[in-house]
Amino acid sequence: MTTSTPGAPRPTPGKASPADSTTSTPNPPTPGEGELVLVGTPIGNLGDASPRMRDVILTAHLVAAEDTRRFRALCDRLDLTPTARVLSVHDHNEADRAHDLADAVAAGETVVLVSDAGMPAVSDPGYRVVKEVAGRGLPVTSVPGASAAVTALAVSGLPSDRWAFEGFLPRKPGERRRLLAELADERRTLVFYESPHRVGDALADMRDACGPDRPAVVCRELTKLHEEVLRGTLDDLARAAADGLRGEICIVLGPAPVRAAPAPEAVVDDVARLTREGLRAKAAAAQVAAAHGLRTREVYEAYLHAE
Missing domain, CATH: 3.40.1010.10 (Tetrapyrrole methylase, N-terminal domain)
Known part of the structure; x- marks a missing residue:
């Protein structure tokens, strides 16, 4: 960090x-x-x-x-x-x-x-x-004037070509964890506001949802005398903020990494399950291909050869 x-x-x-x-x-x-x-x-x-x-x-x-x-x-x-x-x-x-x-x-x-x-x-x-x-x-x-969200994004050093502002995370732990689970695979950089007293818990929940190695940045007291920018992995930052931080806090979360698409042969069971539920084979192959970033024709042919 x-x-x-x-x-x-x-x-x-x-x-x-x-x-x-x-x-x-x-x-x-x-x-x-x-x-x-x-x-x-x-x-x-x-x-x-x-x-x-x-x-x-x-x-x-x-x-x-x-x-x-x-x-x-x-x-x-x-x-x-x-x-x-x-x-x-x-x-x-x-x-x-x-x-x-x-x-x-x-x-x-x-x-x-x-x-x-x-x-x-x-x-x-x-x-x-x-x-x-x-x-x-x-x-x-x-x-126009200063915005903490845009300022934090600019100084973070994380990708800024595509990003989203999520505002304050929910205060209740259960709601916060559910939201972070939904955002875990987001391919855009995300910016959050957080209370100095809850920042440690928020970063720990981000680590659990997104993985310990996900890059992130915590910006504290932007433009003020004691401005501080902490860069590292979610695990690093969660440990550093475990006892809370002082001041106004912005968290910038790096985008989810690109996951390699599986081989067409690895998803034929998903196609078979959909066909058993009544979907036609080509439609099932198209649905599974879209979910995994594959070509429909490759998935369909893999399904036919596996029968």
Whole structure:
């Protein structure tokens, strides 16, 4: 197992530009000109706050924040003084708030949606709001920002041409193991979020489902001062995280290895079983061939010769 600690710079507050600071009040809403703006916020280092992020927050009519206190703390650290109304939108009230936010957009307001860190709607509140606003044919746009999932994938060194984001694993061990068993043969790289207290159990379950030698990467505290990237096999990582880890955690699981296809003669019993169940021989051969990555003709001929 290898560890990289790139010495991520200490987060430093950004300052609003003079032009930003002069924007003290938003323009009055004009019916038909409203929009919903999903705004990505820093996942750790405040230096990642973009100028567009600052501008949109300063000129918004309404800000829907996952945690209003965290949003205000972020603005304080960035030396921003937004004049927008601030409304809480979290997992427990998003379905109810979505209608009100869509009404605000319809009335011509610029509604900014932010989560505690990263991009809204990516394992954070936002999906229901976007669905409601887009469903009414109203504009939805974004100010892109950092995403822990994409950042972890990029630094992992694992194949990134085909990948999937699985979000948080189930908390209950039985549900987690069933899901990992279903994903064990996935040929894409998989990215997960995990609690620092459950990461050891999650990696141990991955090892049991996918095998001890499957490559994986654990990313901790991305973009922050104590950023750490652990690379190794699932067995290595499960041992390293047995007592838990600190901070925000992403797990990147390498794709399942390509398994060699069996010889056509090795699957004739499967064809025979299907024919006994009433399937015609050619149809049975086609079904078995598809399951094993073989040619139907080869499987069918092997079945005929075995009779």
